[in-house]
Amino acid sequence: MIPFWEPSKDVEWMRDAECAKPSNRHMMDLFFSDELEDKHQAKNLCFQCPVRKDCVKWALENAMIWGIWGGNDEHEMRRALSVNADGAEIRRDRFPKCPYCQARTSSLKAMVVDNPDGGRWLTMRLVECIDCGFTWRSRTSANAVNAYHALKADKKEQIKKLSDSTEDSQLAFDFGDLDLEQ
Ligand code: SF4
Ligand SMILES: [Zn+2]
Numbered sequence: 001m002i003p004f005w006e007p008s009k010d011v012e013w014m015r016d017a018e019c020a021k022p023s024n025r026h027m028m029d030l031f032f033s034d035e036l037e038d039k040h041q042a043k044n045l046c047f048q049c050p051v052r053k054d055c056v057k058w059a060l061e062n063a064m065i066w067g068i069w070g071g072n073d074e075h076e077m078r079r080a081l082s083v084n085a086d087g088a089e090i091r092r093d094r095f096p097k098c099p100y101c102q103a104r105t106s107s108l109k110a111m112v113v114d115n116p117d118g119g120r121w122l123t124m125r126l127v128e129c130i131d132c133g134f135t136w137r138s139r140t141s142a143n144a145v146n147a148y149h150a151l152k153a154d155k156k157e158q159i160k161k162l163s164d165s166t167e168d169s170q171l172a173f174d175f176g177d178l179d180l181e182q
Contacts, residue, residue: 013054018045032067039073046071053134056100060136063087072099080127082140089140095148096141098129106152107131110142 018024019031019042030042046052046068056070065077065087072080080099084090095105107130115124125142128135 011058013051013058016049016051017055018049018051030068039068042068043071043073053100056134057136060099060138070099080136080141081138082144089138091140091144095144096127096138098132098134099136100134101129101132103129103131105145105148108145109149110145111135112142 014020019027024045027042027045030038033039033042046055049055049070052070056072058064059069059072059077060080063081063083065081065083065085066074068074069077074085076097076099078084079092079094080096082089082092082096096108097104098108109128109130111126111128112123113126115121124137125139126135126137127141127145
């Protein structure tokens with residue numbers, strides 16, 4: 001069965017945003033700073049925020065690829081969406097991670113669902129994090145996740161063939177060392 005996926009349309013959650021509290025307004029510049037220490041402080045505020053999940057989801061759907069959103073800086077947002085600094089979809093040199101819990105690509109899976117927006121495409125591609133259940137829309141990231149699993153399966157197969165062809169039964173392989181995420 002194709003799972004149903006609903007885009008985040010309401011912005012009620014913004015009322016509870018930690019960064020929007022009057023007591024934290026002085027920190028707003030930190031969210032758009034290039035300084036690492038500033039980014040660190042902004043991210044810390046995000047990780048105390050009760051609406052971080054809604055924030056990450058909304059920011060991804062609205063392609064917020066500048067500044068810090070839900071604890072992700074612009075590089076992490078672009079990596080999750082597989083886009084460049086202009087917002088164009090590109091195949092990045094690193095596989096995506098979960099933008100909510102930071103799980104690595106091995107914990108991600110790609111899905112195809114009906115497109116609730118209608119329009120030109122009947123379906124769309126999502127990425128789901130098996131660890132935390134967070135789901136986001138990105139055709140190129142979904143393709144990258146599929147490519148990652150195919151590459152990993154291929155490497156396992158190659159190692160199995162190598163292992164089968166050797167008489168040294170002591171030959172041990174640890175698939176956990178197969179890090180394709182760079
Ligand atoms: S997660 Fe961060 S950016 Fe998002 S609403 Fe909360 S404090 Fe603001
Ligand atoms: Zn996750």
